[in-house]
Each structure stands twice: as C-alpha cells, then as structure tokens.
Amino acid sequence: xxxxxxxxxxxxxxxxxxxxxxxxxxxxxxxxxxxxxxxxxxxxxxxxxxxxxxxxxxxxxxxxxxxxxxxxxxxxxxxxxxxxxxxxxxxxxxxxxxxxxxxxxxxxxxxxxxxxxxxxxxxxxxxxxxxxxxxxxxxxxxxxxxxxxxxxxxxxxxxxxxxxxxxxxxxxxxxxxxxxxxxxx
Amino acid sequence: xxxxxxxxxxxxxxxxxxxxxxxxxxxxxxxxxxxxxxxxxxxxxxxxxxxxxxxxxxxxxxxxxxxxxxxxxxxxxxxxxxxxxxxxxxxxxxxxxxxxxxxxxxxxxxxxxxxxxxxxxxxxxxxxxxxxxxxxxxxxxxxxxxxxxxxxxxxxxxxxxxxxxxxxxxxxxxxxxxxxxxxxxxxxxxxxxxxxxxxxxxxxxxxxxxxxxxxxxxxxxxxxxxxxxxxxxxxxxxxxxxxxxxxxxxxxxxxxxxxxxxxxxxxxxxxxxxxxxxxxxxxxxxxxxxxxxxxxxxxxxxxxxxxxxxxxxxxxxxxxxxxxxxxxxxxxxxxxxxxxxxxxxxxxxxxxxxxxxxxxxxxxxxxxxxxxxxxxxxxxxxxxxxxxxxxxxxxxxxxxxxxxxxxxxxxxxxxxxxxxxxxxxxxxxxxxxxxxxxxxxxxxxxx
Numbered sequence: 001x002x003x004x005x006x007x008x009x010x011x012x013x014x015x016x017x018x019x020x021x022x023x024x025x026x027x028x029x030x031x032x033x034x035x036x037x038x039x040x041x042x043x044x045x046x047x048x049x050x051x052x053x054x055x056x057x058x059x060x061x062x063x064x065x066x067x068x069x070x071x072x073x074x075x076x077x078x079x080x081x082x083x084x085x086x087x088x089x090x091x092x093x094x095x096x097x098x099x100x101x102x103x104x105x106x107x108x109x110x111x112x113x114x115x116x117x118x119x120x121x122x123x124x125x126x127x128x129x130x131x132x133x134x135x136x137x138x139x140x141x142x143x144x145x146x147x148x149x150x151x152x153x154x155x156x157x158x159x160x161x162x163x164x165x166x167x168x169x170x171x172x173x174x175x176x177x178x179x180x181x182x183x184x185x
Numbered sequence: 186x187x188x189x190x191x192x193x194x195x196x197x198x199x200x201x202x203x204x205x206x207x208x209x210x211x212x213x214x215x216x217x218x219x220x221x222x223x224x225x226x227x228x229x230x231x232x233x234x235x236x237x238x239x240x241x242x243x244x245x246x247x248x249x250x251x252x253x254x255x256x257x258x259x260x261x262x263x264x265x266x267x268x269x270x271x272x273x274x275x276x277x278x279x280x281x282x283x284x285x286x287x288x289x290x291x292x293x294x295x296x297x298x299x300x301x302x303x304x305x306x307x308x309x310x311x312x313x314x315x316x317x318x319x320x321x322x323x324x325x326x327x328x329x330x331x332x333x334x335x336x337x338x339x340x341x342x343x344x345x346x347x348x349x350x351x352x353x354x355x356x357x358x359x360x361x362x363x364x365x366x367x368x369x370x371x372x373x374x375x376x377x378x379x380x381x382x383x384x385x386x387x388x389x390x391x392x393x394x395x396x397x398x399x400x401x402x403x404x405x406x407x408x409x410x411x412x413x414x415x416x417x418x419x420x421x422x423x424x425x426x427x428x429x430x431x432x433x434x435x436x437x438x439x440x441x442x443x444x445x446x447x448x449x450x451x452x453x454x455x456x457x458x459x460x461x462x463x464x465x466x467x468x469x470x471x472x473x474x475x476x477x478x479x480x481x482x483x484x485x486x487x488x489x490x491x492x493x494x495x496x497x498x499x500x501x502x503x504x505x506x507x508x509x510x511x512x513x514x515x516x517x518x519x520x521x522x523x524x525x526x527x528x529x530x531x532x533x534x535x536x537x538x539x540x541x542x543x544x545x546x547x548x549x550x551x552x553x554x555x556x557x558x559x560x561x562x563x564x565x566x567x568x569x570x571x572x573x574x575x576x577x578x579x580x581x582x583x584x585x586x587x588x589x590x591x592x593x594x595x596x597x598x599x600x601x602x603x604x605x606x607x608x609x610x611x612x613x614x615x616x617x618x619x620x621x622x623x624x625x626x627x628x629x630x631x632x
Contacts, residue, residue, distance in 0.1 A: 116423075125557065126537040126550050126579055127404055127624070128449040128462065129506055129513055131425070132469045132490040135446055158424050159446065163402035166376050170577070170598065 074109035078102040081183040082166075083141070084176060087122070090133075090140045100141060103183055104148035111151065117141050118182040119159040120166070122175035127161055134159035141181045228390030228615040228622070230267060233603070234574070236610035239272035240356070242301040243294060246276065247318070248284035251309025253341060257316060260345035261303060261352065264363045264389065267604075268353065268588065269611025274299055286319040286328045294323045301329075301356060305348075313337045316344050320352050330355050342391060347632070362586040363388055366628040368396070368406040368415055369602060373620030380620075383417060385432055388584075388627070390615050396432060404624055407450050412631045416440065416450035416459055427461060429476070440474065449493050454500040460484075462492035462505075471505050471518065484518055485525070493537045497544050504528070504538040504547060515549060529562065531569040537580065541607070542587040548607075550578060559592050559605060572609030582627045583607075593623040 081103075083096035092100060107113055119138030121130040138157040146152060167174040244262040265271035274297060283289045284306045294302050305318030313336055320330035332351055336344035343364065350361030367390075371382040381403045386393035397403060401420035408415060409429075416429050425447045430437035441447045445464030452459060457476055462469045470491050471484040485491040489509035496503050502519045509516075515529040515538040529535035534552030541547065544564075551560035551569060556576030562569040575594040582591050591604040596614070600621030605612040615622070 123577075125513075125534065125552075126493065126506070128492045129490065129508075129536050131404075131446060131448050132462070132464070132492050135464060135469070136490075157445070158420075160402060160420070163372075163404060163420070164376060164379060168375050168598070170595070 074105045076106070077113075077185050078106055078183075081185075082180050085137055085179040085181070087175070087179065090136045092140060092144055100144055101148065104145050104150050107145065107150040107154050108148070111154065113154060113185060115145075115155055116184040117155060117157045118164075118184055119157065119161075120164060120178055120180050120182070121162050122178040123162045123165065123170075124175070125162075127163070131159050131161035131163075134161045137179075137181050227393055228386060228602070228617070230263070230390055230613050230615055232266060232611075232613045234610070234612040235266075235272060236269045236606065238610065239266075239270060240301065241274065241299050242271045242303070243274040243279060243297065243299045244303040245279055245282055245284070245305075247304075247316075248282075248306040249308075250306070251314075253307045253309065253314060254338075255341040255345065257307050257341065257345045257348070258303070258305065260342060260389075261349045264346065264349035265353065267389065267613050268363075269606040270353070270357055270588070285317075286321060286331060289319075289321055291321075291323055291326045294321075299323050301352075303352060307341075310335070314341055314344065316341075316348060318348055320355055342387065346387070346389075350632075359588060360586045360630070362584045362588065362627075362630070364632050365585060365630060366412070367582075367591060367602075368408065368624075368626040368628070369622055370403050370406065370624040371617065371620055371622050372402075372600070383415070385415075394432075396430065396435075405449050406624060406626045407452055408626055408628045409452050410454055410456045410629055412629050415626075416452065418448060418450070427459070429459075440476070445469075446492075451494045451496055451503075453496050454498060460494035460496065460503055462494065471503065484520075484523075495539050497540055498542055499544060504540065506536040506538065515547065528564065528567075529569065530567070531562075535560075535569075539581055539583050539590075541583060542585060546607075548572075548581045548583055548590050550581065559590060561590075561607065561609075570609070572605050572607070573603070574605075574612070575603060578603075580624050582625050584627050585630045591625040591627050593625060 080099045083092065083099055107115060117138040119134035121134045135157060138159055142155050142157055145155060165178045166180065167177040242265060244258045247258045262273045266273050278297065281290065281293050283304045285304060289302060289304060300323055302321040302323055303318060305316060308315045316334045316336065318332055319328055322329050330351060332348065334344045334347055346363040349363040353361035365388045366385050367388055368383065368385050371384065373380045379400065381399050382395060383397040383403045383406060384393050384395055396415065399419060399421045401423060403417060403419050406415050406417040414429055414431050416427060418425050419428055426442035427440045427447045427450050428437050429440050440459060441461065443463050443465035446462055446469050448462040450459045450461045459474045459476060461472055461474065463472050468488055468490060470486060471494050473482045473484060487507065487509050489507050491505055491507045493506040494503045502517050504515055504517055506513050507516050512533040513536045514527055515535050517526045517528055532552055536550050538547045538549040546564060547562050549560055549562065550557050551571060553571055557578050558571045558576060559573035559578045559581050560569050560571045577595045579593045587607060589604050589606050591602060593600055594603050595601065596616065599617060600623045601617055602615040602622055602625050603612060
C-alpha cells in the first residue's frame with residue numbers, strides 16, 4: 001500500500017495540479033495519489049463544472065471493459081459497485097476507471113444521492129494499520145469522484161480495514177477480492 | 186522479563202521470602218466475582234512448545250473434604266506448566282499422596298528428580314472452601330510456603346489461581362499473572378453476514394463472559410490500568426467509534442466518533458488519558474484525549490499514517506507506527522519535548538509495538554521472510570529477535586509481569602490465540618470453539 005518516495009513526490013505534484021485546477025477540493029488533503037497515468041490530464045480538465053465533458057474524455061481513455069456500465073442511463077445506480085486494487089496500492093486501476101466514471105455521472109445527475117465509500121484491505125499486516133490503508137483507498141476514490149465534479153457533500157468514507165473480508169482464505173485469490181472499495185448508496 | 190537461569194531461580198528461591206511465609210501463615214479472602222455471565226464456550230489451552238529450561242515440580246492431588254467443584258491441584262499444575270517456567274510431573278507418575286508438609290518424604294521426590302513439591306487439602310466450609318497448601322523445596326528439604334486461602338463457593342478457580350501466583354513468585358521472584366484476564370474478539374461469517382463478539386475470560390481461557398456482540402466489526406480492546414474498563418473500537422453505527430465500557434456493570438460511554446478513523450485506543454498509565462489514531466484532520470495522526478474533560482491534544486502531524494500508539498510504563502513517551510519513511514516502522518514520541526525517534530530498522534515492516542512492563546523492550550509484529558511474526562526488540566541495543574513460530578501473527582499483548590506475550594495467529598484457516606514466553610522458549614495456543622478468535626488484550630494485575 002505504501003507509495004515509494006519518488007512516487008509519493010510525483011503524486012503530491014500531480015495532486016497539486018489537480019487541486020489548482022479544481023474549484024471544489026474538499027477531501028483532497030494530502031499527498032496520496034489516485035495515481036493513474038492520466039492524472040495530469042485529468043487535472044487540467046477537471047475545472048470544468050459541467051462534468052459531462054470530463055466524463056466523456058475519461059470514458060474514451062479507459063479501455064473497453066465496463067463500457068456497458070458507463071453508458072447506462074444516469075438515473076440508475078451503476079450495477080458495478082466494487083473496484084479492486086493491487087497489493088500495496090491505492091491507485092485506481094485503468095480497468096476500473098469506467099466504473100468510477102459511471103458513479104460520477106450518476107452522482108452528478110442525482111445531486112440528492114449519497115454514497116458511502118467503504119475501503120477494505122486484505123488480511124496481511126496489522127489491523128489498525130490496515131484500517132488506515134483502507135481509508136487511503138476510499139479517499140483515492142473520493143478524490144477521483146470529486147475531480148469529476150461530484151459534490152463532497154454527496155460522499156463519505158468509511159474504512160473497514162481487513163475486518164470485513166469478501167472472501168476467506170490465505171491465497172492471492174482471496175486477497176485480491178478483499179482489496180477493494182465498495183460504493184454504498 | 187528475562188527467563189531466569191536455573192542458578193538464578195535457585196537464588197530466587199533462597200531469597201528469604203519463604204522464611205517470612207513460613208513464619209506467618211497468611212489467610213486471604215477471595216470474594217467471588219459477580220459474573221453477569223452470558224457464558225461463551227470456554228477456550229481450551231494446548232501447550233505447543235515446552236521450555237528446555239523448565240523446572241521439575243510435582244503438584245500432588247489435594248485431599249478433599251466435601252465435594253469441591255474444581256480440581257485445585259490440576260488448575261495449579263496447568264497454570265505452572267503454561268507459564269513455561271515449570272515442567273510438572275504427570276499425575277500417573279505420582280504414587281505417594283501427602284497432603285501436608287509434615288507427611289512429605291523428601292527422598293521419594295528426589296528420586297523422581299522433582300525440585301519442588303506442592304501438597305494441600307481443600308475443605309468445604311459453610312458457603313465456601315478453605316484451601317491449605319504447602320510448597321516444599323525438595324533439594325533443600327524445607328518448606329517455602331504454607332498458605333491458607335478461603336474462597337466463596339463460586340470462586341474456587343480464583344483461589345487456585347491465587348495459589349499459583351504465590352507459588353510462582355516464591356520460586357521465580359517474579360509476580361505471578363495467573364489471576365489476570367484476557368479480552369478478545371470473536372468473528373464468524375464473511376462479508377455482510379458477519380457476527381462479532383467482545384469477550385473477557387480468565388487468563389487460562391475459562392470463565393468467559395460476553396461484553397458486547399454486534400453484526401459490525403469490533404476491534405482494538407484495551408484494558409484500563411485498574412482492570413475495570415475496556416476501551417475498544419466498534420462499528421455498530423456503521424462507522425468506527427471508540428467506546429469505554431465498565432466490564433462488570435456493562436455501562437459505557439462513546440469517547441470519540443469523529444469523521445474518519447477512530448482507531449487504536451491506548452490508556453495512559455494513570456488511566457486519565459487515551460491515546461488514539463484519528464484522521465479527522467487529514468491523514469491518521471496520534472492524538473491524546475483527556476477522558477475527564479474530553480479535550481484533545483494532537484501529537485503528530487504528518488502526511489503519513491500514524492497509528493497504534495502505546496504508552497511507556499513511565500507515561501513520558503509513546504510508541505506508534507508510521508509509514509513516514511515509506512514503509513511501516515515504529516517510532517517513539519517523547520511528551521513535552523515532542524521529539525520523535527525511529528526505533529525499528531530491521532526489515533521493511535515493523536508495526537503495533539508494545540512496551541514490556543519494565544519499559545526496556547518492545548514487542549511488535551515484524552515481517553520476516555517467513556511472514557508476519559511476533560518479535561522482541563531491546564530498546565538499548567536495538568537488536569530484534571523473532572520469538573513466534575507462526576507466520577500470520579497480529580496484535581501482540583504483553584502479560585503484566587512481562588513473562589509472556591499473547592497474540593492472534595491462524596491455524597487451519599481459523600483465527601486462534603497463541604502465547605509465547607518473552608524469550609521465545611515456550612508457547613501455548615487457545616483455539617476457538619468456533620469461528621475466528623483475535624485481538625487479545627492481557628489485563629493488568631487485578632489483585
């Protein structure tokens with residue numbers, strides 16, 4: 001979960017770009033990154049308050065998986081509500097960007113909708129440290145949504161750390177299912 | 186803290202304590218604890234490793250008058266064995282049954298290579314029991330202890346634990362910790378259908394008592410220094426909050442429920458403050474809450490995770506885990522000066538540090554090439570030694586006499602509790618009757 005020092009510096013730099021370009025930055029309070037290669041580009045476009053343009057731009061760069069969810073009518077809560085993370089990472093993987101974008105569109109279109117982002121880790125490491133790591137993941141998603149124009153008032157974060165595994169077992173298959181952020185409406 | 190050598194133990198035995206005990210037979214009254222028990226299945230101890238330096242002792246089955254509800258000699262024998270300091274003679278090797286000092290034939294026990302001998306009798310009295318026992322030094326052919334303990338009828342086990350404490354201290358010169366308790370968390374199920382429980386049991390896993398159940402996570406139980414309260418984190422409102430609960434009455438208050446993390450409560454040695462990790466102002470930082478007036482002091486301000494605080498026994502500094510270096514390591518924050526010093530440098534994952542009671546060592550979770558293991562680090566030398574033999578260890582908690590560390594680990598895919606002596610020589614395990622058992626917290630001395 002820990003970013004390497006260089007990556008951290010880079011992340012801070014990118015976050016600053018993002019914050020500079022974003023009029024509503026509630027929740028972006030630290031040097032952690034959502035860390036995708038598209039971050040700088042997002043930063044420059046995220047000042048847009050219309051949102052649709054930014055969303056479209058993102059959808060077009062996010063590959064093919066999950067485009068079905070991305071093109072859903074924005075009146076319905078997107079069906080895919082869980083995204084997974086790499087070990088020791090809090091960056092949103094490119095294959096899940098379209099999922100997060102779909103949630104961003106839904107939340108922008110439904111200003112009364114509220115989402116609680118639940119951050120989870122696998123079981124390795126100590127419980128209280130993992131509690132903090134789970135929060136880092138959920139915060140990364142919250143920042144991403146915020147940059148996409150979702151109001152901070154619509155989002156909150158709760159980390160469950162390793163306390164609520166989705167799968168049991170001591171193999172990577174279970175671990176990878178457990179490293180996740182879940183969108184709860 | 187240290188496991189005494191045999192020579193050291195002998196020196197302890199001769200330190201004069203036995204003489205005073207011999208001259209005055211003490212009488213101690215134990216009052217039964219009021220157990221508002223919603224009993225949970227007891228935990229059963231399995232010894233997993235015996236120390237090669239354990240002292241041979243025989244605990245002769247006690248003579249009984251009436252029908253005692255417990256086998257007092259067996260409880261004492263099990264306690265002494267679990268400590269790792271003693272290797273008790275098996276019962277079927279005992280063929281003489283003296284029950285008072287005057288009847289002991291030292292030659293019999295010398296020929297069995299027994300160094301110490303416990304003999305005694307349990308007498309049922311109106312509404313309770315009287316336990317009389319004698320501790321004999323076989324080689325020196327003399328009596329070290331002669332004690333009488335009276336117990337209310339519901340608390341014969343407590344009396345046996347007290348006798349164990351007295352015997353342990355008379356021989357080792359280290360205060361016994363058999364009359365203590367452990368708190369722990371149980372968990373069953375997966376995902377959204379999980380059930381969690383917070384329990385308190387005697388140090389031998391018996392007399393378990395439910396403190397809280399929830400379908401939301403419970404973690405990080407921590408005993409107040411007076412042993413009467415537990416602070417813990419509960420998600421029962423679907424967010425983390427820190428609660429303080431009186432164990433016996435069940436009364437509780439919510440201490441914190443800030444936005445973000447409310448994590449890792451740790452009592453100050455005077456019981457007036459709780460250190461904790463909060464992320465209300467950004468990244469998780471260490472804060473200290475004054476329990477009486479609910480004021481907060483922020484100790485750390487960093488762009489990293491700072492969590493898992495633990496107070497030094499003298500109350501002047503705190504340990505905490507931080508990933509400010511790029512990976513979790515343990516740091517020490519000195520109150521007053523605010524000086525922060527990194528303590529761990531071995532490996533790339535050291536977390537959840539806990540001071541030894543003398544403040545000279547810390548116990549922690551260390552990622553070795555085997556996995557996550559319990560380790561001990563001497564604060565002066567900085568030397569780190571792995572003391573557990575398991576690989577998925579968490580949540581070390583030190584016995585109040587510093588002789589053992591209890592921790593959570595896994596066995597066959599289930600969470601179990603395990604304990605290892607501070608020197609790593611002996612260990613035992615407390616498997617769960619069902620589901621996972623985790624997050625052990627060893628109480629302070631209770632008597």
